[in-house]
Amino acid sequence: RKEVEQDPGPFNVPEGATVAFNCTYSNSASQSFFWYRQDCRKEPKLLMSVYSSGNEDGRFTAQLNRASQYISLLIRDSKLSDSATYLCVVDQTGANNLFFGTGTRLTVIP
């Protein structure tokens, strides 16, 4: 079983739409969770950390459900510039490295 599982998509949505991505993780001892954004042929860049209480950054909202071991990312009012691959990332305590989901490809259509 993979450490982090993510729906690869692709998700094609019109501008202004709301879109949600989910990801599940296998290790219940995982402590830190992140969403990264990766543009084509570029390195991943941190979009936001995911906190237990949930957190929001502008149009982006991240949620963590420890009981069900899943993380979500909600994007409201999608922009063309949101088109990218969104990577769910889990940091296991003591493992000193990150586990990446396969990424979900989002295309926002005019």
Place this chain on the structure above:
Amino acid sequence: GAVVSQHPSWVICKSGTSVKIECRSLDFQATTMFWYRQFPKQSLMLMATSNEGSKATYEQGVEKDKFLINHASLTLSTLTVTSAHPEDSSFYICSARRGWGGNTIYFGEGSWLTVV
């Protein structure tokens, strides 16, 4: 600006030759750096964890004699792909944690390797 710099960004080499990729933390000391490989339309796969002053820890299935990692200083780690073959063509990315026990990971810009 970038806090982790990777060089070169693009490299084309002949089959059988070796290629060195450098990863530098620009304004912080990184006792641990990580090397990833990403094939087209796939996620990043951790290859090895590079520890300053000691041997790298390789993930299962990654040949340590083929992918030589040297972390000689707190700001520099290098990955050398030895006797490269076309199947080694990929996007190689390094990353580093900033701060002791910090959770922020910064990635280098990545290096595209094409072996012909």
